Amino acid sequence: MTTKTVSVSGVKGGNEGSARSLVKAMTWMAWVVFGIGLLLCLFNLYHFSDQNTGLMVGLGFLVGSVHIYVIGTAMGLVHERMNRDRENERSES
Numbered sequence: 628m629t630t631k632t633v634s635v636s637g638v639k640g641g642n643e644g645s646a647r648s649l650v651k652a653m654t655w656m657a658w659v660v661f662g663i664g665l666l667l668c669l670f671n672l673y674h675f676s677d678q679n680t681g682l683m684v685g686l687g688f689l690v691g692s693v694h695i696y697v698i699g700t701a702m703g704l705v706h707e708r709m710n711r712d713r714e715n716e717r718s719e720s
Contacts, residue, residue, distance in 0.1 A: 664688025
């Protein structure tokens with residue numbers, strides 16, 4: 628089994644703003660999903676069991692909101708690091 632490496636030095640810049648807006652959009656979506664999950668959980672606490680579909684869906688929304696937030700934050704950090712590495716390559720040349 629072999630692994631192939633790819634260099635991203637040929638990728639042109641200009642997507643810093645789009646990455647930032649994507650992170651903001653995903654953060655906003657995570658908060659909306661969290662709010663929906665919180666409301667579903669609060670309105671369906673009357674019968675606390677795994678048979679309560681509304682409660683289970685609400686918990687799924689809560690867990691999903693954390694995943695959305697983490698993925699968005701990770702994408703922002705990756706773009707930031709790529710831009711920083713690209714700037715370091717330019718300054719060394």
